[in-house]
Amino acid sequence: MSRNSRYLESRARELFDESVEHIDGPTRSRLTQARYAALAELDRRRFRVGAWLPVGALAAAAVLAVALWSGPGAGLRSSPVFAAAPADLELLTVGEDLDMLGEDAEFYAWAAGNSSG
Amino acid sequence: MASVSLGIALPAIGAFGRETDGETSGLEQSKALERFLAGVERRAFRIARIAVRNDDDALDIVQDAMIHLARSYGARPTEEWKPLFYRILNNGIRDFMRRRRVRSRIMAWWPGGGSGAAENFDPIEAAPDPGGGPRELLESAEALQVLEAGLAALPGRQREAFMLRVLEGLDVADTAIAMGCSEGSVKTHYFRAVQALKGRLGER
Numbered sequence: 637m638s639r640n641s642r643y644l645e646s647r648a649r650e651l652f653d654e655s656v657e658h659i660d661g662p663t664r665s666r667l668t669q670a671r672y673a674a675l676a677e678l679d680r681r682r683f684r685v686g687a688w689l690p691v692g693a694l695a696a697a698a699v700l701a702v703a704l705w706s707g708p709g710a711g712l713r714s715s716p717v718f719a720a721a722p723a724d725l726e727l728l729t730v731g732e733d734l735d736m737l738g739e740d741a742e743f744y745a746w747a748a749g750n751s752s753g
Numbered sequence: 754m755a756s757v758s759l760g761i762a763l764p765a766i767g768a769f770g771r772e773t774d775g776e777t778s779g780l781e782q783s784k785a786l787e788r789f790l791a792g793v794e795r796r797a798f799r800i801a802r803i804a805v806r807n808d809d810d811a812l813d814i815v816q817d818a819m820i821h822l823a824r825s826y827g828a829r830p831t832e833e834w835k836p837l838f839y840r841i842l843n844n845g846i847r848d849f850m851r852r853r854r855v856r857s858r859i860m861a862w863w864p865g866g867g868s869g870a871a872e873n874f875d876p877i878e879a880a881p882d883p884g885g886g887p888r889e890l891l892e893s894a895e896a897l898q899v900l901e902a903g904l905a906a907l908p909g910r911q912r913e914a915f916m917l918r919v920l921e922g923l924d925v926a927d928t929a930i931a932m933g934c935s936e937g938s939v940k941t942h943y944f945r946a947v948q949a950l951k952g953r954l955g956e957r
Contacts, residue, residue: 641947644954645919651897652920656795663808667794670816675787678823682779 785831790819793835797842800916803901804846804909805853814849818842836930839921843913843931850909903950910934911949914942 659667794815801811818841826837904912910932917928918939928943929936 640951644947644951647896648900648915648919648950649922651900652796652799655897656799659795659798663798663812664795666812667798667815670812670819671787671790671794673816674790674819674823675783677820678783678786678827681824681827 782827786823786827786834789831789834789838790822793838794819796921797838800920801842801846803904803916804912805849806905810849814842814845818845821845836923836927839917839923839931840933843917847909899954903953906953907946907949910938910942911946914939915946915950918943 797815797818798811801814802808805811805814818838821841822834822838826834829837904915907915913932914928917923917931918925923931925936925939928939932939932942934942
């Protein structure tokens with residue numbers, strides 16, 4: 637690069653820097669306002685993201701719950717344990733005397749011993 | 754506009770009102786952005802002012818660029834802000850100039866609406882003439898006016914390359930990002946800008 641080009645560059649930079657230093661007060665003030673407007677925009681954006689985060693977490697939890705209830709977990713309800721549950725409930729609700737269970741306690745103990753053996 | 758992906762840092766949720774790392778980094782991010790904008794706003798204004806030759810328009814363009822940077826790239830690493838900011842600013846200037854050209858063409862068709870004076874305006878001719886060659890011109894009391902007029906007369910891409918490289922001090926790689934072109938193109942535009950400026954200042 638020639639000496640003239642280097643001079644042009646350095647002088648241009650010098651003149652530009654001087655002009656930046658001499659920007660008038662009202663313009664500086666408007667630039668400051670513009671900067672605050674930009675920072676407010678950044679805060680608004682962060683707030684929007686932050687505000688939606690709990691909502692997203694709740695939605696994800698709800699989706700997970702629905703998936704567990706109606707998805708692969710649905711097979712649990714057809715398992716013997718879940719199938720026996722209504723029968724047990726019925727036994728408790730028919731109002732029959734449960735003392736009968738105590739009368740044949742020895743028989744049940746014997747039956748349990750035999751079935752496990 | 755480059756398709757720079759939008760990275761948004763998700764703030765952590767504070768437990769029991771405790772200040773979390775996310776909130777701290779959010780505050781630091783705000784402070785970093787404020788420092789950055791405070792450092793570039795006046796230079797950006799001068800660059801826009803040289804291009805559009807109007808204070809209010811230049812201020813609007815700078816404000817839009819600041820808001821765009823905060824909204825779209827505020828979460829990006831701070832070292833990326835400068836080229837991104839100048840890219841947004843240059844796009845803003847280019848859009849403004851395009852709109853102004855269209856407006857002046859429409860006005861030229863309007864009866865009595867325009868004489869084409871704005872299009873034919875030559876800032877070099879309009880600048881005061883202290884006489885002498887480029888060196889004398891740049892040392893004169895009107896040196897800044899002469900320089901601004903010379904820059905305003907350059908084709909847009911050449912002006913961008915010169916301003917970013919010389920006035921803003923960006924390196925070739927960052928200038929390429931800011932201009933949205935290859936480093937080779939930056940070098941070409943820059944070389945032509947210097948030659949054109951020297952030629953125009955010397956022609957007077």
